[in-house]
Amino acid sequence: GAGVSQSPSNKVTEKGKDVELRCDPISGHTALYWYRQSLGQGLEFLIYFQGNSAPDKSGLPSDRFSAERTGGSVSTLTIQRTQQEDSAVYLCASSLVVLAGGSKRDEQYFGPGTRLTVT
Amino acid sequence: AQSVSQHNHHVILSEAASLELGCNYSYGGTVNLFWYVQYPGQHLQLLLKYFSGDPLVKGIKGFEAEFIKSKFSFNLRKPSVQWSDTAEYFCAVSGVSGGYNKLIFGAGTRLAVHP
Numbered sequence: 296g297a298g299v300s301q302s303p304s305n306k307v308t309e310k311g312k313d314v315e316l317r318c319d320p321i322s323g324h325t326a327l328y329w330y331r332q333s334l335g336q337g338l339e340f341l342i343y344f345q346g347n348s349a350p351d352k353s354g355l356p357s358d359r360f361s362a363e364r365t366g367g368s369v370s371t372l373t374i375q376r377t378q379q380e381d382s383a384v385y386l387c388a389s390s391l392v393v394l395a396g397g398s399k400r401d402e403q404y405f406g407p408g409t410r411l412t413v414t
Numbered sequence: 415a416q417s418v419s420q421h422n423h424h425v426i427l428s429e430a431a432s433l434e435l436g437c438n439y440s441y442g443g444t445v446n447l448f449w450y451v452q453y454p455g456q457h458l459q460l461l462l463k464y465f466s467g468d469p470l471v472k473g474i475k476g477f478e479a480e481f482i483k484s485k486f487s488f489n490l491r492k493p494s495v496q497w498s499d500t501a502e503y504f505c506a507v508s509g510v511s512g513g514y515n516k517l518i519f520g521a522g523t524r525l526a527v528h529p
Contacts, residue, residue: 338504338517353516401508407456
């Protein structure tokens with residue numbers, strides 16, 4: 296089946312503009328994650344959605360960042376008033392969380408990412 | 415604080431050499447452990463994973479990793495590398511209970527294999 300897809304693959308925007316990044320997870324996966332990969336910071340967690348639970352937003356770097364997941368499937372990450380330090384590759388991952396023996400097994404599959412450049 | 419440390423940032427090997435990439439983690443509680451690989455121009459792919467049971471896990475392309483709980487380590491090994499193994503390798507950890515689903519990644523190790 297299809298993997299995680301993300302669009303656009305590349306986005307160049309001017310400082311101060313808003314951008315929206317899209318993620319289509321693997322069908323049937325209940326969990327969806329956003330991460331950011333940048334030269335200075337490596338791979339950082341941003342936000343996590345699991346079913347109908349409240350999202351874990353603990354990794355969002357500022358209130359300019361927000362994300363939503365509609366219908367338990369597609370997710371959109373929005374960055375308002377972009378800054379040059381927002382330039383990075385934004386990665387989406389999805390997983391099917393399995394409970395086994397009282398513990399959780401969560402195998403995340405990553406999409407190709409969106410390379411965001413803020414000029 | 416939760417963290418993952420990868421000891422080598424850059425590794426250069428000749429084909430057929432053996433590989434060992436170090437990974438140590440700091441995490442309060444039981445963990446799931448992963449190695450991801452990113453080939454040039456490609457996205458992150460899962461190489462292998464440890465959830466429980468046998469601490470020696472085998473992944474794709476002849477890679478294996480050993481979980482040593484007492485040392486908080488999950489080193490990646492391959493007996494004989496190939497040029498096609500040139501990539502960046504990331505060690506990651508996540509929790510097994512509560513809301514600790516997020517992956518915490520190490521800084522990555524760039525492996526260059528020369529023919």
